[in-house]
Amino acid sequence: MPDRRDWSVQAAAAAADLRLWATVPVIPTWSRLEPLPLTTGDLTPGVQALVADPLWMLGRQWQFDELRGEDAGSPVKATVRGETVPFARFHAGLPGGHAAAAAVDLEPPGTPGALPLEARVEAEIPAVLPLRLRTQTGLHLMRLLRAAGHASVAAAAAAAYPIHAEPIHAEPSPDVSDPAGEARARLAAGRVPDGSAVLDALEAFDDGAGGLTGLPDRLASAAGPDGEAVREIVIRWRVWAGGLLVAPTGESWNPRRLEHAFAAQAPLSDGPVTLLVEEYTGGTLDWFHGDLTAAPDLGTAAAPTPPAPVADTTLPAPVRFAGMPADRLFAFEDSAVYLGGLQASRTDLARLAVVEFALAYSVDWFHVPLILPYGSATRIDDVRVVDTFGVTADLGPAREATSPGWAAFQSTPVGDTTRLADVFVLAPTVPRVLQGLPLEEVAFFRDEMANLVWGVERVVPGHSSGEPVPRAGQAARVSLLQSDPDDLGDAQIVYRLMTPVPDNWMPFVAVRERQGDPTAHHVLERRPMLRYRADEPADLVNPLGTVLLTSSGADPATDRLLIAEEEVPREGVTITRAFQQARTEGGGTVLWIGRHVRTGQGEGASGLRFDTAVPPGAV
Known part of the structure; x- marks a missing residue:
């Protein structure tokens, strides 16, 4: 019978072996399979993949029409x-008799200041910049001044050029409220300078070479002996703020046709070629949007490539x-x-x-x-x-x-x-553009029952901030309120001169382009709507945005937009204005406000009727 102590020694040795195996790393190994020819040592028969029935192979070749010989090679x-040259000249709008004088030079792609063609064509500056943009530029001015140790000058700028909480338009509509814009304006008032107001004040000190001859009085007095250093900071900020939003190069938008038009020229060795684009609706520009012509000549660039x-x-x-x-x-x-x-x-x-x-x-x-x-x-x-x-x-x-x-x-x-x-x-365009929410949106469609074309403002710039404000709900709440007279007595019907239409519906009437000429084409002319209120005189309703105007600076009360009748088909048209941002070829960013035209959603019905008799209380 073995001794119990021998078992203890064997158990201890086994435990030691297990600990050893747990600590020793495992060495991986691989096995390689090699082909071993059984006859002559030649590997060729094994890789040929021979078939046992060559007639089957010939049949397959016949089915694939491979037995018909062709005298051709791959x-x-x-x-x-050939030759290539970048576009060197640009003309906003359709070129006229003085196209060379109205055209401007294009920066070669890849150089500083080179813009995508979409930005140069679509860019427009609104009459009043949105509050968000004015606040952003003002904040950046304060950051630059405070970083350089001029906090007193930053405070003076905020006090001298404050962001006001009152409406930015001279005569805002009482029926359109902008609570978000008013709250943002109250938050920034007195704390942040109005970047647009500062830029306007610096125009009087422009030296014509990108610099400033001095500073406004409030900023100069706050700067004191550091006036020269503050002036350099303001110059640097002015260059940045001026290039933050792309400024338009002429007028490319054709309000009569609801589309952009422009021309770009490239000087080839055998003569210049002009890309003439008459119907660009926004988005991404491509080669098929325009036609190549030899005329008109847009002139020669100052430094042609x-x-x-x-x-x-x-x-x-x-x-x-x-x-x-x-x-x-x-x-x-x-x-x-x-x-x-x-x-x-x-x-x-x-x-x-x-x-x-x-x-x-x-x-x-x-x-x-x-x-x-x-x-x-x-x-x-x-x-x-x-x-x-x-x-x-x-x-x-x-x-x-x-x-x-x-x-x-x-x-x-x-x-x-x-x-x-x-x-x-x-074309010098960008493959992808980031587009923000519409600052303005207008839908054009036909109303066959009323025999009119309507331009409906769905979104308009807020009168306190310039930011997008839904227009439809507010206009409907105001326009559809009609009260019956108090002295109806036992009347069974009420005569209505005209049924109500929301204030954001602007009528377009078909008129002849030249009065008295029976051969003239018909065009659509915007007319104001009459609004009737209880115990108040009737007033005219005009658009609050810029799409329904001939130009952004036109007076809505006197402006009469004319649109070619064929530009509003049965499916309608929708036009939006929005911020757009894209990357340039050099890796920078470019920001602009542009219009985009797309197909509408069909016809509509306003319910407009004249000379109707309805029961009391009916709308």
């Missing part, structure tokens, strides 16, 4: 030659798209793509053409990438392709000049064969 090299030659050689790549059939013999399409489920009737010619391209000819298309500078006009002189047999082919443009004809990426009429037809436009 492209292996493509060379593109010479055209750069384009000589790019690359390898053509096969075209690939989602749902493309497999182009390999043993490959199968993804289960999500079912080509047999395509349905097309005899008249669906476009669908049949696309299906035939996808099934039969998609493997025969190649694309040649071409990198072009941002914001340029490029003339393509020739495209030369070399295939696998060494055959060189010169490719022409993708267009058919006969009537009716067709063209791809061409900014001139289809039948055009001049030098302009070979120019491709890469």
